[in-house]
Every structure is written in C-alpha cells, then in structure tokens.
Amino acid sequence: MDTTDIFPKGQQLPSEWFTGNAFLTQLIAKDKNHEFSVGCVTFEPKARTVWHTHPKGQVLIVIDGEGFYQEKGKPVQPIAKGEVINIPENIEHWHGATDTKKLVHIAITNYKDDVQVTWLQPVSDDEYSEVNAK
Numbered sequence: 140m141d142t143t144d145i146f147p148k149g150q151q152l153p154s155e156w157f158t159g160n161a162f163l164t165q166l167i168a169k170d171k172n173h174e175f176s177v178g179c180v181t182f183e184p185k186a187r188t189v190w191h192t193h194p195k196g197q198v199l200i201v202i203d204g205e206g207f208y209q210e211k212g213k214p215v216q217p218i219a220k221g222e223v224i225n226i227p228e229n230i231e232h233w234h235g236a237t238d239t240k241k242l243v244h245i246a247i248t249n250y251k252d253d254v255q256v257t258w259l260q261p262v263s264d265d266e267y268s269e270v271n272a273k
C-alpha cells in the first residue's frame with residue numbers, strides 16, 4: 140500500500156466485467172438502512188469497466204489519478220482527482236483509467252430491489268484507443 144493511499148487496494152475484480160487490472164475494497168454494504176453500497180475501486184493504467192447500466196444510478200468520487208467517464212453516444216469525459224460524477228439511472232456507460240495513469244474512485248451505487256448493475260459488452264481496444272488519443 141502506497142503511503143498516500145486512503146484505502147487498501149482490495150480484491151481483484153473479475154475479468155468478465157473489468158478489462159485489465161481493477162480492484163475493489165468494499166466500504167459499506169447494503170443493509171437495513173442503506174439501499175446502496177460504497178466501495179473504493181482502483182483501476183491500474185489501461186483498466187476499465189465493460190459498458191454497463193445502473194437501475195437507480197451511481198455516484199463516483201475520484202480520489203486519485205486520471206481516467207475517463209463516457210456515456211454511450213456522447214463524447215468521453217476526462218476525470219481526475221477531486222471530481223464527482225452523478226450517473227443517471229439506466230444510462231449505458233463505462234469508467235476507467237487512462238492508458239498511462241491509474242484511477243481511484245469511490246463508487247456509491249444504489250440498488251433497485253437486489254440489482255445495482257447490469258453488465259454489457261466490453262469497451263473495445265479501438266474505442267479505448269480513440270479516447271486516449273484525444
């Protein structure tokens with residue numbers, strides 16, 4: 140653990156849903172009071188989620204590094220430490236690191252019943268190269 144890290148890197152996330160090396164430390168699980176979970180996600184350079192949706196939205200709070208957030212059909216949004224992204228419900232999107240910098244964000248993810256995410260297709264290498272070229 141880097142001495143400047145706030146939370147431990149945690150457990151590696153599955154390659155079905157994350158391209159490259161991504162890690163999760165769960166901070167708060169859904170419980171009788173909270174209809175959401177809170178986790179700290181670390182993306183190593185080149186790592187990103189697959190395209191996905193959240194039935195009740197998600198908030199990302201970037202605490203380190205640089206990366207991208209992109210909604211389907213819209214221009215990519217570069218994101219960096221200190222930025223907050225409010226993701227609407229049922230919007231197809233992905234988030235992840237740049238090809239040279241890591242990205243660390245807190246993810247606050249709401250549940251609709253017992254579902255908080257629907258995973259879709261990977262962000263292709265072509266799609267990912269295109270956003271990094273800008």
Ligand code: MN
Nearest residue numbers: 191193197226
């Ligand atoms: Mn998301």
